[in-house]
Amino acid sequence: MPTDPVLVVHGGAWAMPDDMVEAHIRGVQNAMAAGWRVLDRGGSALDAVEEAVVIMEDDETFDAGRGSFLNRDGKVQLDALIMDGATLRAGGVGCVEHLRNPVRAARKILSESPHVYFVGEGAERFAAEHGISLCQNEDLIIPREIERLRQYQAPQHGDDLFAPTISHDTVGAVALDRDGNIAAATSTGGTLNKAPGRLGDSSLIGCGCYANNESAAVSTTGWGEPIMKLVLAKWTADRIAAGNLPEWSAQEAMNYLKQRVNGHGGIIVLDPSGHIGIAHNTPRMAWAYKTVQKEEAGIERKD
Ligand code: ASP
Numbered sequence: 431m432p433t434d435p436v437l438v439v440h441g442g443a444w445a446m447p448d449d450m451v452e453a454h455i456r457g458v459q460n461a462m463a464a465g466w467r468v469l470d471r472g473g474s475a476l477d478a479v480e481e482a483v484v485i486m487e488d489d490e491t492f493d494a495g496r497g498s499f500l501n502r503d504g505k506v507q508l509d510a511l512i513m514d515g516a517t518l519r520a521g522g523v524g525c526v527e528h529l530r531n532p533v534r535a536a537r538k539i540l541s542e543s544p545h546v547y548f549v550g551e552g553a554e555r556f557a558a559e560h561g562i563s564l565c566q567n568e569d570l571i572i573p574r575e576i577e578r579l580r581q582y583q584a585p586q587h588g589d590d591l592f593a594p595t596i597s598h599d600t601v602g603a604v605a606l607d608r609d610g611n612i613a614a615a616t617s618t619g620g621t622l623n624k625a626p627g628r629l630g631d632s633s634l635i636g637c638g639c640y641a642n643n644e645s646a647a648v649s650t651t652g653w654g655e656p657i658m659k660l661v662l663a664k665w666t667a668d669r670i671a672a673g674n675l676p677e678w679s680a681q682e683a684m685n686y687l688k689q690r691v692n693g694h695g696g697i698i699v700l701d702p703s704g705h706i707g708i709a710h711n712t713p714r715m716a717w718a719y720k721t722v723q724k725e726e727a728g729i730e731r732k733d
Pocket of ligand 1: 442493597598599600618619620621629630631632638650651652653654655
């Protein structure tokens with residue numbers, strides 16, 4: 431008996447200003463439509479999360495692919511992970527500078543490599559050898575981000591880089607397909623003005639992304655260092671394996687993140703029965719989900 435598919439996506443969690451709300455909602459809806467097309471025709475959860483994330487990597491609204499935050503040296507450095515809950519196969523790339531869609535490279539690693547994780551130049555070489563064309567780093571940089579970095583690096587600038595008002599526009603997706611398998615993917619440009627070589631939580635298994643048919647598929651966003659210290663995606667999946675629902679587990683993860691390490695961010699969770707959880711401890715989070723009965727997108731807390 432086939433399972434009804436479910437797809438959940440997010441486009442970051444922070445205090446998005448009102449004039450950016452529409453772009454965020456449109457972005458997650460477009461990603462949802464692309465992922466749903468895959469699930470609807472009987473495609474795999476793995477393909478669905480990949481296609482959903484590609485749409486958001488291509489959308490300059492988000493901190494993923496082109497339009498990402500710049501690091502301290504004014505370069506884009508991208509991280510991404512994709513994971514298959516059926517087999518636990520995973521593919522991750524870190525600190526890549528010449529890939530428009532790092533999730534595509536991550537998927538190639540998952541499908542065609544005995545390894546799980548490639549970084550920097552080796553990741554780019556692997557991608558090129560597997561038919562993914564490389565781009566210039568300049569192709570990933572947009573004027574908005576040059577200006578954002580300039581303002582951040584100005585001597586009088588006093589903002590706390592890790593305040594919830596600083597944007598966290600990482601993208602992610604979790605899906606359940608008709609065969610009953612779940613998958614997750616997360617992609618990011620990381621944090622503004624990060625040190626070159628800094629790797630965030632997003633591409634680390636169990637931190638920014640995790641999928642296991644025996645528990646849940648999870649994607650997180652937010653300040654990466656606290657999230658990775660708690661291995662938060664796996665922590666959340668473990669709550670579900672212990673019998674809790676995704677809705678409760680997602681909220682508990684956000685409480686734990688705040689209480690244990692004073693972290694902030696957002697999380698999407700999906701179990702193999704199709705229950706979903708969406709939670710954030712930031713003022714806003716861009717999210718969307720679709721089931722065969724219902725479709726919703728929002729920026730405020732999901733009730
Ligand atoms: N978690 C990401 C990182 O720290 C940033 C984000 O979610 O926006 O790299």
